[in-house]
Amino acid sequence: MKYFLFFLLLGLPQALSAHRPLEPLQIAREFVDTDGWPEMKEHLCCEAEQQAKNQTLGQQIPARLQRSCQLLQQGASTAVVAVELRDSVSRNDFYLHFAKENDTWKLQAIRSLSMTQLGSPMLKLLTAMPPAEVAQYNQKHPDANHDFTVGNLKLWIGADADIIDHFTHHQADFQKALRLVQARKYFPADTTADNEEAANTDPEIRPLLRKLYISRVTQQETDCNSCIKFIIGGRIDNTVGLLYQPKAAEVPKMNPDRLIVVRTISKGWYLYKTTSGNNRQ
Known part of the structure; x- marks a missing residue:
């Protein structure tokens, strides 16, 4: 009997850990993993349920992208985790917003900076300009010359x-x-x-x-x-x-x-x- 109690106590920490509610950073890492997450729907609420009906964010993005998560804020009822996606040529950022429901953290919404689609074509056009066109551009745009506009665009979409x-x-x-x-x-x-x-x-x-x-x-x-x-x-x-x-x-x-x-x-x-x-x- 004493051996039974010993093994029962030995396994108790693992059992308690298995049922401990996940923290926002843990949920974020599961949500962006490439392998999917069978328990995903248990950790979603609000609009995130519509944004990830059948697949996690990790399954919806190219597998080649490296992904890292950083907890930016966690309070009594809200939390935010930043997710960086990167490969050899690009880096992008998403922000996962969490809310606490009945002592359980749920992913509420996925956000990123919107309306940046025109940035890349504009930057490509400007950086391909020969010196003569750059000079003309500067004459036409004295308040925001070529150098400023290129640098500003790189930061805006960066x-x-x-x-x-x-x-x-x-x-x-x-x-x-x-x-x-x-x-x-x-x-x-x-x-x-x-x-x-x-x-x-x-x-x-x-x-x-x-x-x-x-x-x-x-x-x-x-x-x-x-x-x-x-x-x-x-x-x-x-x-x-x-x-x-x-x-x-x-x-x-x-x-x-x-x-x-x-x-x-x-x-x-x-x-x-x-x-x-x-x-x-």
């Missing part, structure tokens, strides 16, 4: 890792632009369109923004009027940029309906992306 790398290599200039905006008080509590226009046409700030491939600086765009946003680009409500907010408690929360990702880059600096209900991927 991977999160590319944007983070761009910020890291140019952090001193980002900090300089931020200091100028703050010192000149372009964004008071009651910011107006005139304030924003003045900031973006400032003779010292504007060249920095162009050098950094930033379309404009604003306090609009997210649900954080105390944040300063350096917008890279996008279409309609689907934008990508960098956000500055030194107080972590005031950084806006991620949600699948608007602010699909807020990703820490450096102290006070974040990468962010938005979407709208009518334009989701």
